[in-house]
Amino acid sequence: MCIVPRTTMLDIVSGNLSTAGVEETLKDFWVSRPRRPHEGRKIAGVAAGIAQRYQIDPVVVRVAFVAMALCNGAGFLIYLLGWLWLAQDNDEVSAAEALIGRGRSSTPVPLTILLGLAVLPATGFFVDGGFTMVGGVLLSVGAVYLLHRGRGSLNRPPSAPEVRPVDTAESPTTRVTPPAWDPLGAAPFAWDLPEPTPTTAVPAEQPSRPPHRRRRSRVGAATFGLSLVVLAGALVASSYSAWFTAQHIIGLVVATLGLGLLVGAFRGGGRGLIGLVVPLSLAGAVLTSADFSTFDGSEHVGDVDARPVTIEQLQSRYDTNAGTVDLDLTGLPASGTATTAVEVGVGSVKVRVPASADVTVTCHTGLGSVECLGPEKGGRNNTATVTDGGTGEGGLKLELDVRAGVGEVVVRRG
Structure with a gap:
């Protein structure tokens, strides 16, 4: 009979055994991975599940996801993977495993497919050559390894089996030895008897000590x-x-x-x-x-309200670092050529042009919405260039460049 030394999970996570390497720790994380709870979640419960599994503050986990999101969006990628591969409470398997027939999950199949499709752009492969994928995966694997190695024995699911390192070396063969009280083996019939119970002295009561005051963390x-x-x-x-x-x-x-x-x-x-x-x-x-290139370095802050009625009154530029620009061009004459630019750092721009004018306009916002002689659209780095002849033929020709760093850009017919 061979004796295989038993390695407990506590030994693995505490680092007492040199054979407990990265592979065993990650395998044990997988079999005892967190579950997404129904209570205390903000989106899908990934952060709440990690905090509950390792008994740490969920706010810390959420802040970690936010910080990782600043690393080219790596936090979004890791959260999506957690949504797909961490099962919910009362589910047999995760959403991704249920999709391939491993068990039952309450996550709808269309949502699982949508999340799977969202993983590819979240890797950043089409944006920065996959830096997000490589950096995010390496950071997450390192964080999981340290977290599970330090706190993997806490709140461990009772059904999760222990992953123990396999000792490939040949184990020594055991030999039955006589009890300690018969070292010469003179009584083979008594070899199966248990060792006599040693008599232990009752320890004296220790004087009570005042409660230990926890040192304040630095x-x-x-x-x-x-x-x-x-x-x-x-x-x-x-x-x-x-x-x-x-x-x-x-x-x-x-x-x-x-x-x-x-x-x-x-x-x-x-x-x-x-x-x-x-x-x-x-x-x-x-x-x-956001795109803050519209800031001109001046101290101009406040609202701008202009209604020129001649081409000479029309300035070549209207701007403010923070505020609103309201430019009404409907009073301009019906003929001639006019050009102007409008720039706002943070705020909104509203420009009204004559109904009969020939207008060529470029609208841009770093972060916000754009309505450029057409339907409104929002998001990041919105740019639209429109050429519109209006209701008349010939007449006034307008060339406009309207920009905002953060805010709203609206160009409409008057």
Whole structure:
């Protein structure tokens, strides 16, 4: 008979055995992977399921997804994969496994197919050559490995089997030995008897100690100080390298704070960093998505309201860094040629042109909606170029360039 030493999951996740490698940890994560709960979810319950499985604050997990979303959208990819491959409570298998006939899932088949189709563009393969896919997968695998290695024994599903490293070395053959009280083996008939129970002395009562006062975690303060150092270093480096833009600097600070939140999730503390991560992440998302090239560096802020009635009164440019531009061109004469540009950093632009004028207009918004002599459309980096002859033949010819960094652009007939 061969003896195979039993390796418990606690040994694996605590790192007591050298044979517990990355492969075994990831395999055990898969067989005991989190389930998406019905309660406490915001979208599909991926973050709530991870937090519940490893008994950490769900806010920390959600902030981690937001921070990863700033890395070329890697957070969206990982969330989609979790939606597909993590089963809901009371389901036999995940949505993706149910699609290939492995069991039952309450996720509708059309939704599963739609999520599967959304994975391909989420990898960023058609945007940046797959950087999102490679970077996101490597980051997620590393995070899962560390998380499961440190807390895989917590809240473990009772039905999940243990994955133990296989010892390929030949195990030694056991030999039946006599009990300790008969070392010479003089009584073979008694070899199967149990060892005599040792007599143990009753330990004396220890004096009661005052309750241990938990030391206050320094993770939050240390992370905040490190983020200030990163911010100062990035600001200095911005004078020597064009890479250190506002978006990249915010990203570096958010990454530092996110690292502190991850450490605090295991060692306690650092929850106050969430108040910095959330607004900085939102600011970084806006700076990344919006086009602020319309800012001219001036201090012009406020609303602009203009109604020129002659071509001479029409200015070549109307702009404001923050506010509204309302330009009414319906009072211009019925003949001639006029050109103007309208630019707004943050706000809205409304331009009304004569019904009979020949208009060539380019409308653009970095983040917002555009209605350029036609139907409205919204989103990011919207550009429309329209040439419209109006209701008359000949007459006034208008050339317009209307732009907004963040906001609304509307060009209509008067």
